[in-house]
Amino acid sequence: MVLLETKSADLTSLLQDPERKRRYVRALFDRVAPAYDRFTRWFSYGMDGAWKRELAAALASRIPSGATVIDLACGTGDLGRALRSVRADVRILGTDLSAGMLHHARRRDSSAVLAVADMTSLPLPDGAADAVLAGYAFRNAPDPRVAVRESARILKAGGWLASLDFYLPEASIWRTLFLAYLKAAGSIYGWCWHRNPACYAYIASSLELFVTAAQFASLLREHGFEYCEVRRKLEGGIAIHLARRAV
């Protein structure tokens, strides 16, 4: 738990070191796992559920019958359940670094297929998946570039990546306000629920080191995704990417 007491300036340097970031993020999500679903609903004023349903519906309309879908960094399994509610025929494997988050995924759905795995080195052969579903995943990766490369590796040619995440807004004034809001609100929630402001202020700290939605689309193209639709929410503070692996 000492790791989670890291001060904000130190946290920025810690998050730039992939190995230290991996350890920090795993400890963080193990700690917040019991409150995660409630936090996500409250912190997004209920919008998270609508974004996830939109992402699941968009992916559902693009994948074949019986598709194998990897729910990357699945957490408590929200996205996989959203997809299954519109496409009961698909096979979903939920993977996550945090055993604590997977424990809660299992409690929510005892039939879910789950595995502890790092999104930068998945225990899957090349081309194993028809689709990768990723809710707030890549920003948390020890190195997001490596995680995108790994997703491209496990996808079949023509397979889909459907991602929802926070991004740096392009407009500088909105970017400043958005980050300040996330930091302040995250600190208050962290203090109230865990007596630790750093728990949720981490969202702003990780976002400061992340990219804009347009830059993430470019990263996808660099890694073999030939088509990428970007749907911006909250003026680019949140975005959905729907990208197809080159055929």
Ligand SMILES: C[S@@+](CC[C@H](N)C(=O)[O-])C[C@H]1O[C@@H](n2cnc3c(N)ncnc32)[C@H](O)[C@@H]1O
């Ligand atoms: C914000 S939660 C998102 C959970 C879920 N996908 C959702 O949309 O609600 C981020 C998840 O990423 C997981 N995670 C962080 N780093 C990871 C890594 N290197 N490999 C796999 N999962 C990771 C965390 O354990 C956590 O469950």
